[in-house]
Amino acid sequence: MWVGSHLRIESWMAEILFYGFFILVLWQGRKVLGRERTSLFLWGSLLWTLTVENLMVLNGAYDYFAYADYYCAGGSLIGGFSGWACMVLFVPLSISLGWFIFSLPAFIIADRLLPRSNIWLKATVAAVMLVSLDLLMDPISVVNEWWRWTVPGYYLRGVSIGNYIGWFFMLFFFAAIYERTVIERGSFAWLRPLEKIFFRRSTSDLKKESNQGVGRIFYFRTVAFIPVMVITTILVATIPKQIGYNRYAPFHNVFPKKYDQLFPASAKPAGLGAVVLADDDPRRVKGPRCGTTPVGTPQSPAGEGR
Amino acid sequence: MQSRLNERETGESLRARFSIGITLLVFWLILMGMAVVTFPFVQHSTTNQNVVYGLITGLPFLVLVLLYLVRAARDLAAFRKGKS
Numbered sequence: 001m002w003v004g005s006h007l008r009i010e011s012w013m014a015e016i017l018f019y020g021f022f023i024l025v026l027w028q029g030r031k032v033l034g035r036e037r038t039s040l041f042l043w044g045s046l047l048w049t050l051t052v053e054n055l056m057v058l059n060g061a062y063d064y065f066a067y068a069d070y071y072c073a074g075g076s077l078i079g080g081f082s083g084w085a086c087m088v089l090f091v092p093l094s095i096s097l098g099w100f101i102f103s104l105p106a107f108i109i110a111d112r113l114l115p116r117s118n119i120w121l122k123a124t125v126a127a128v129m130l131v132s133l134d135l136l137m138d139p140i141s142v143v144n145e146w147w148r149w150t151v152p153g154y155y156l157r158g159v160s161i162g163n164y165i166g167w168f169f170m171l172f173f174f175a176a177i178y179e180r181t182v183i184e185r186g187s188f189a190w191l192r193p194l195e196k197i198f199f200r201r202s203t204s205d206l207k208k209e210s211n212q213g214v215g216r217i218f219y220f221r222t223v224a225f226i227p228v229m230v231i232t233t234i235l236v237a238t239i240p241k242q243i244g245y246n247r248y249a250p251f252h253n254v255f256p257k258k259y260d261q262l263f264p265a266s267a268k269p270a271g272l273g274a275v276v277l278a279d280d281d282p283r284r285v286k287g288p289r290c291g292t293t294p295v296g297t298p299q300s301p302a303g304e305g306r
Numbered sequence: 307m308q309s310r311l312n313e314r315e316t317g318e319s320l321r322a323r324f325s326i327g328i329t330l331l332v333f334w335l336i337l338m339g340m341a342v343v344t345f346p347f348v349q350h351s352t353t354n355q356n357v358v359y360g361l362i363t364g365l366p367f368l369v370l371v372l373l374y375l376v377r378a379a380r381d382l383a384a385f386r387k388g389k390s
Contacts, residue, residue, distance in 0.1 A: 003345070006343070006344055006345045006346075006353070007343040007344050008344070008345070009340055009343075009344050017336065021329065021333060024329055025326065025329060028322045028325055028326040028329060029322075029326065031318055031319050031321075031322030032311060032312060032319055032322045032323050032326060033311055033312065034312065034313075037311075101333070102330070102333075104326075105326045105327065105329065105330040106330075108311065108323065108326055109326075109327060109330075109370060109371065109374040110370075111309060111310075111311055112309065112323065112374055112377055112378065113370065113373060113374055113377070115309055125370065128366055128370075129366065129367050129370050129371075132363060132364055132365070132366040132367035132370075133330075133333075133334060133337075133364070133367050135363035135364070136334070136337045136338070136341065136359075136360045136363055136364055137337055139341075139347040139348065139356075139359070140337060140340050140341060140344060140347075142347070142348060143344060143345040143346070143347055143348065144344060144345070155348075156349075157347045157348050157349055157350070157359065158347060158348030158349070183310050183311060184310070277348070
């Protein structure tokens with residue numbers, strides 16, 4: 001656990017922290033928003049984050065070691081345990097709950113600071129707050145290998161700038177959808193024709209709609225906004241990539257074969273680092289704690305350096 | 307205090323509003339603690355640099371949370387005053 005004078009904070013420790021804070025925030029959120037509205041926020045955020053995160057992992061942006069066995073108990077490897085207790089496809093459940101822990105308070109805080117402002121301004125304030133918090137959390141997670149960034153791009157303290165752009169738009173759009181649908185009981189003009197086909201009625205005013213009906217429309221809008229959020233993030237994230245990137249892929253990806261083809265190591269421009277933490281870096285996790293080779297852990301491509 | 311988040315504010319909901327800000331602040335403090343005891347971040351050579359980095363990047367978060375806590379405490383005090 002201690003490497004020299006530094007503590008390696010394992011992913012399961014972070015997970016305990018996330019679950020503990022999740023219970024606390026859920027309990028407090030229910031007192032502020034009420035049971036139904038908090039439930040909608042929770043299920044909506046799970047649907048939102050698990051879909052987006054799995055899409056990102058499948059696209060090779062980062063990974064949570066879903067394939068690796070990193071831990072031991074009683075001298076033998078714990079099969080299928082990568083350091084996260086519960087995975088939803090390739091993403092730990094606690095990561096999605098972690099997003100809920102930050103986004104619900106950020107939403108409540110933005111609403112109290114700007115009670116009469118429009119939803120987009122409130123969503124911006126909430127999103128700025130979230131990014132400010134993540135600017136500290138992500139570098140900690142990278143040096144402790146809770147997850148790994150595996151995409152070429154501009155990196156700041158071992159984290160792709162695209163991550164922060166993504167975090168901003170994640171809450172920016174989600175907070176706007178939630179406020180417009182659940183709190184204001186209104187609609188989005190561009191979605192009205194689609195919703196008319198899907199729900200077979202007008203959804204422009206939801207004031208007379210039952211809570212169950214509002215819930216269904218909210219989940220529908222959450223899913224409908226996923227491509228909007230992803231495309232906006234990709235477009236904005238292209239700007240720093242055009243200015244210049246300082247890290248090149250591939251390395252240690254869930255799907256190394258596909259990614260190797262997209263970004264062959266031989267094509268790495270001179271002077272760019274390939275990996276965030278090189279194999280000889282003391283911060284790097286050296287496989288399972290019982291000293292055997294981890295099953296299914298991809299090896300670095302030959303000749304890859306920092 | 308006007309908010310559309312809750313139809314009727316009670317002492318309990320106002321206390322929860324205050325404590326949710328404290329919870330987020332405590333989480334940030336835990337992250338700062340982690341930044342002190344764990345490895346230096348990528349591009350850093352000491353954990354002191356982690357702390358300076360955390361303070362600079364956390365500034366917008368800290369300002370917004372502290373502003374919120376002041377307002378939430380005032381709301382709670384006004385509610386208690388009105389009740390007594």
